[in-house]
Amino acid sequence: MKDWEKGIIRKVATEEQLKERIKELGAQITKDYENDDAEFIVVGILKGSILFMADLIREIKRPLKIDFMEISSYGDEFESTRDIKIIKDLDYSVRGKNVLIVEDIIDSGLTLKKVLQLIGKRGPKNVILCTLLNKQVDRVVDIDVQYSGFEIPNEFVLGYGLDFKQEYRNIPYIGIMDLELYEKED
Numbered sequence: 001m002k003d004w005e006k007g008i009i010r011k012v013a014t015e016e017q018l019k020e021r022i023k024e025l026g027a028q029i030t031k032d033y034e035n036d037d038a039e040f041i042v043v044g045i046l047k048g049s050i051l052f053m054a055d056l057i058r059e060i061k062r063p064l065k066i067d068f069m070e071i072s073s074y075g076d077e078f079e080s081t082r083d084i085k086i087i088k089d090l091d092y093s094v095r096g097k098n099v100l101i102v103e104d105i106i107d108s109g110l111t112l113k114k115v116l117q118l119i120g121k122r123g124p125k126n127v128i129l130c131t132l133l134n135k136q137v138d139r140v141v142d143i144d145v146q147y148s149g150f151e152i153p154n155e156f157v158l159g160y161g162l163d164f165k166q167e168y169r170n171i172p173y174i175g176i177m178d179l180e181l182y183e184k185e186d
Contacts (some may be wrong), residue, residue, distance in 0.1 A: 006166070008175035010135075012157055013150055015172045019151045023050070025130060026059020029100065029147060033062060038125045039097040043090065045115065046070040047169070048104030051161035052149075054133045056102060064100075067092050071111055084114050095123040105133040105152075106159050109141040116143075133157065133174065150174070 015023070033040060042060070044053035046068050057064065070088035099119055106112055112129070119127055130147035137154040149151075156179055158164050159171035 005171060005175070007178045008159070008160060008168075008171070009178045011173050011175050012152055013160075014041055015035045015043060018132075018149075018160060018173065020054070022055045022132075023059050025149060026056055028059070029056075029128075029130070030059075030061045033098060036098060040064040040100065041092060041094060041097050042066050042100045043094075043103070043119070044068045045112075046088065046103045049102045049132070050160045051169070052104055053102040056130065065092065069115060071115060077137065084111050086095040086118075090119075093122070096125050098126045098128065099124045100128045100130055103129070103131040105157065106131045106143060106145065107135040107139070109139050109143040112143055132160070133162075137172050 040060075040062060042053065042057055042064050044050060045068065047070065047138060053066070057066065067090045068088060069086065072085045072087055101112075101114060101115065101119070114128060116129070128147070129143070129145050131145055131147075132149040133152050134145060134148040134150065135152050135154060152174075153176075156164070156177045157174050158177055159166040159173050159175045161169050162174070163169045164177060168177075
């Protein structure tokens with residue numbers, strides 16, 4: 001059987017740290033929008049945000065709806081191709097609503113910029129951004145992140161929804177991948 005943690009050299013965030021930080025983020029979002037009567041829709045960016053979004057919405061104590069977008073910019077590589085494709089668009093209208101975009105990781109910001117522009121053109125009341133991982137060292141464009149789980153180093157991370165070649169998503173923590181291990185195997 002294949003080692004499900006192969007190549008992970010250290011943890012960036014443990015299961016316990018993830019749970020605690022997500023609880024804090026949910027409480028802050030709840031507080032910030034407790035007096036706002038506009039409909040609240042949480043939009044997960046597939047596939048990486050699914051675990052984070054599932055845990056986050058359980059911590060947001062207000063009525064909400066969920067929707068998803070699937071964007072591709074990586075393929076099977078370690079670095080973004082910068083070729084951004086919308087694979088799945090929203091099912092619901094966001095006009096007049098508070099839209100919370102939930103992302104797993106922001107690095108260059110190019111993918112998110114396109115998503116924010118697209119949603120912004122659809123007439124929402126607010127577009128709010130929440131990311132689990134914020135890798136500012138790779139930022140190419142300016143992105144206003146209202147809620148951020150963890151600042152991380154400029155290393156390839158996976159686990160808790162983040163993948164490499166569609167694997168590692170089910171690891172319950174965020175780990176750093178030893179890229180040299182995979183470069184040696186190629």
